[in-house]
Amino acid sequence: MGRWEPDARGRLEQAALALYGERGFEQTTVAEIAARAGLTERTFFRHFADKREVLFAGAGSLQDLLVSTLDSTPDSAAPIDAIAAALAAAGARLQERREYARQRQTVIAANAELQERELIKLASLSAALADTLRRRGVTDPAASLAAEAGIAVFRIAFELWINDQRDLPQLIRESLDELKAVTAGE
Amino acid sequence: MGRWEPDARGRLEQAALALYGERGFEQTTVAEIAARAGLTERTFFRHFADKREVLFAGAGSLQDLLVSTLDSTPDSAAPIDAIAAALAAAGARLQERREYARQRQTVIAANAELQERELIKLASLSAALADTLRRRGVTDPAASLAAEAGIAVFRIAFELWINDQRDLPQLIRESLDELKAVTAGE
DNA sequence: TAAGTTGATGACAGTGACTGACATCGACTC
DNA sequence: GAGTCGATGTCAGTCACTGTCATCAACTTA
Known part of the structure; x- marks a missing residue:
């Protein structure tokens, strides 16, 4: 020993x-x-x-998973759909540790400083996704907007998942559909 | 005296x-x-x-302006368009103090703690917008998604405005159009 | 195997953000 | 003129976080 x-x-x-x-x-x-x-x-x-950082140690590996999943998505997919696919993959990983995720989220929800840290981690995810899109040839501001919108979809779906028992990747897909409906303008 | x-x-x-x-x-x-x-x-x-808070004292009045503008937007407008209109109004207010806004943003961009605080202020704006939409009869998750998407649009437009000299309300409208294009799916 | 090196940890002093409790004092009220 | 109030000052204290040096088992090398 x-x-x-x-x-x-x-x-x-x-x-x-x-x-x-x-x-x-x-x-x-x-x-x-x-x-x-x-x-x-x-x-x-x-x-x-x-x-605070002790609660966010896993963020790095989640970001790696997101980026590599997005990288291996065929270029034929629309950017927002490629991002949603990557988010669904990350969601599946999160779902494997549902009880841990729930406990952690309860702690974060109870404290503003922890929420700040969570938000900047999500912003970092968004930036990494936008970078990956740009490497695929998507131009700005479309790349940034697709990434930001994807993160928004993820946040909404994650919140639903914490409260309900439903399937997180499925919730992510449904949230994306909602977003498409909301932004289907004029 | x-x-x-x-x-x-x-x-x-x-x-x-x-x-x-x-x-x-x-x-x-x-x-x-x-x-x-x-x-x-x-x-x-x-x-x-x-x-940190000394840099964010004006956030409250900006949020009030956003909410009251959104409240006075006719119900006939689609949620995302009503939000964009409110954001454009807030953008016009920001534009009146361009040099101050730029100096402040330079300081924030140089420090992660300040970015965290800025993100939670934006999240608070998003929550206030979503609340206002719900009071207008928009149901969740559409209300939350429209608010989150709106804030994403604002962030992208604001960043462009800091670097370029262009009109912020106009940049907000253009970013929304970009978002609509990006999320126009299948 | 003895000596040197390394890497994770402990010990300790110091800075600065933030808080609670109490004192001060000009302005305002009656 | 006494009493109250509100903004500020003073001071002691806690705790997050950092720099520096010491310790010591494991590993390396001659």
Whole structure:
């Protein structure tokens, strides 16, 4: 056995989610999280840039999945449909950890600072999707708009999924159809 | 003359924007802002909830303008078009203080924390617009989607406006047309 | 196998954002 | 003239976050 218990990072993530759920984000100190994980406050900040980031560690891999799915979508698909397909794939991945996602979302919904962090992660996803579209030859502002609209669709569908029990990829497709109906103008 | 110089809040806003522009947001302490305004740190926090909020004091009145404009739009207009009209009105107001808006946006663009705050303000705008649509009888998720899509249109148009010299309400209308083209599916 | 290196962690002091409690004092009221 | 009020100042305290140096098991290399 090593000098330390393994997976310090994972223990910190678990301890943080548990404590944020029990007492709330603001009422939890980083020192308490670290203590529950058997570590010190200083070590927490070596693994996570700040107190919020511990809830968003998985965002990077989700973004990778989104981009690679979008990249492997045939160019024949319209940009907004290609994005929706990528979002549906990401949605399927999220759905595998429904209980975790729900618990995490409850914590985020209870705190404005965490919502801010979530919004900037979604904006980062949007930027990555727009970049990928541009590499496929989609010009701006169409690329940015398709990405932003896709993220909007995802947000709406995700919110429905948290409350209902329905299939997230399906909700994403339905939300996209709603958006198409809403924007079908003049 | 009163006991204190007038408009302490306004002086704090000016001092903060100037200092954030000169040295950057992180390199500026609240004590420095207060000193430049002839006040103390404690007084800063009586006027603004935190160090970021001093840049977002005008968000409330912009939201009021948006909502009242949307409220006075005839029900015959499609939801997305009513929202675009409200956004164009808000755009016209922003355009009256172009240089201020540009300076402020430069500061925000240079700092992730400020971008987070801006995103949650936009999300709040979106929620207010969706609420207003619901009061007009638009059902969800169409109301939320129209509001989110509208905010996406606004973001894209605003970014173009900062860089170009073109008319912001016009850019908003053009971005909406782009969105309609992008989402015109199958 | 002894010596050196590495990488994750601990210990500790320091800065700055933010808060609560209390004091101050000109303006305004009666 | 006494009392109240509202904006500000003062001060002590908590906690997020950072820089620096020490520790020590595992790994490397001669």
